[in-house]
Amino acid sequence: MAGEVAFGLRNVQVGLGSRVVLQQVNLSAPIGSVTGLIGRNGAGKSTTLRILLGLDRPASGTALIDGKSYTALAQPLRTVGAMLDGASAIPERRGIDHLRWIAQSNRIPARRIGEVLEQVG
Numbered sequence: 001m002a003g004e005v006a007f008g009l010r011n012v013q014v015g016l017g018s019r020v021v022l023q024q025v026n027l028s029a030p031i032g033s034v035t036g037l038i039g040r041n042g043a044g045k046s047t048t049l050r051i052l053l054g055l056d057r058p059a060s061g062t063a064l065i066d067g068k069s070y071t072a073l074a075q076p077l078r079t080v081g082a083m084l085d086g087a088s089a090i091p092e093r094r095g096i097d098h099l100r101w102i103a104q105s106n107r108i109p110a111r112r113i114g115e116v117l118e119q120v121g
Contacts, residue, residue: 007027007028007029007035007052007063007064007065007066007080008027008028008029008062008063008064009025009026009027009028009048009051009052009061009062009063009064010026010061010062010063010064011024011025011026011060011061011062012024012025012026012048012051012058012060012061012062012063013025013058013059013060013061014044014047014051014056014058014059015059021044021047022044022047022048022051022058025044025048025061027048037049046084049082049084050084051063052065052070053070053080053082053084054069054070054071055084065079065080066079075106075107076106077102077106077108078106096113096117099113099116099117100113
């Protein structure tokens with residue numbers, strides 16, 4: 001899957017307890033494409049993204065970004081942009097604090113925080 005696709009899942013299967021959440025998922029997206037996952041609640045959209053981002057592990061199969069697992073990417077945050085909805089935000093953390101943490105943990109210059117905030121308003 002390296003080179004020709006931005007990301008791909010091959011024969012991914014995930015179970016939660018005795019329940020199969022994803023079964024034989026095969027998905028790929030060409031480089032430069034915009035891809036959306038649509039479906040009803042519980043269809044496995046978030047689980048698919050969590051597998052792709054290395055937050056969950058499949059019982060079987062592979063999930064690759066540019067031919068590598070997310071955790072093997074040299075600069076994952078510069079390769080993949082993703083925001084998964086959580087149960088709730090941390091109330092005492094301001095947005096700018098979160099951006100500082102992300103920048104610091106990914107060796108992104110602190111000046112980029114202001115630049116990005118200016119860009120998005």
